[in-house]
Amino acid sequence: MIQESQRVLETKEKIRDAFFELYGTKKIERISIKEITDKAQLNRGTFYVYYKDIYDLLEKTEDELIEELMDKIKDLILMILRDQNISPFLPPLEFYQRYSKFLRVLFGTNGDPHFVYKVKTIIKKTLKELFENENIPKVENMEYVMEYISSAQIGIISYWMVENNMALPVSELGNMIKQITLHGPVGYLKSQSINQEFI
Numbered sequence: 001m002i003q004e005s006q007r008v009l010e011t012k013e014k015i016r017d018a019f020f021e022l023y024g025t026k027k028i029e030r031i032s033i034k035e036i037t038d039k040a041q042l043n044r045g046t047f048y049v050y051y052k053d054i055y056d057l058l059e060k061t062e063d064e065l066i067e068e069l070m071d072k073i074k075d076l077i078l079m080i081l082r083d084q085n086i087s088p089f090l091p092p093l094e095f096y097q098r099y100s101k102f103l104r105v106l107f108g109t110n111g112d113p114h115f116v117y118k119v120k121t122i123i124k125k126t127l128k129e130l131f132e133n134e135n136i137p138k139v140e141n142m143e144y145v146m147e148y149i150s151s152a153q154i155g156i157i158s159y160w161m162v163e164n165n166m167a168l169p170v171s172e173l174g175n176m177i178k179q180i181t182l183h184g185p186v187g188y189l190k191s192q193s194i195n196q197e198f199i
Helices: 006-023 033-040 044-050 054-081 093-107 113-133 142-163 170-197
Strands: none
Touching (some): 006 033, 006 044, 006 054, 054 113
């Protein structure tokens, strides 16, 4: 992979920032390339150096986010499968802070439903590979289990980012996801209820 110059990275970041600022307020089909380049203070020709169209910009940004996200959580998923004591069971807060302007839009009301589908697909693929590597036996309808885990993870994280504005500390969120994954939502609620009785 060719290393991009700092100038190229900065130009692409301007384009992405301008696009997502617009995407946060209206649907993608109502956004023009002229709006993006005007907001980024670039000319239209610069946009076409890096992207074929707006949908290409969206897809490439999503793919970059997913690649980094999966790179960060793969080892964490492996640790939870081995029931190791890890905290938090999430990428560090710095990851979410750096990409929050993109993730909030993608998970929000104007976001791309296909983004969630892509994230779920990759999470399930990763889970399947890790299950096989850890010699976790296959069970009937296992794909439903992986669908449940991936949907729950995405649901909690998107709620935390979009609705909760990341107010809950990432370490608490990570521990909650770990406990719910290991014991199920009902088991988690019961354990929290018991803990409250002793406070």
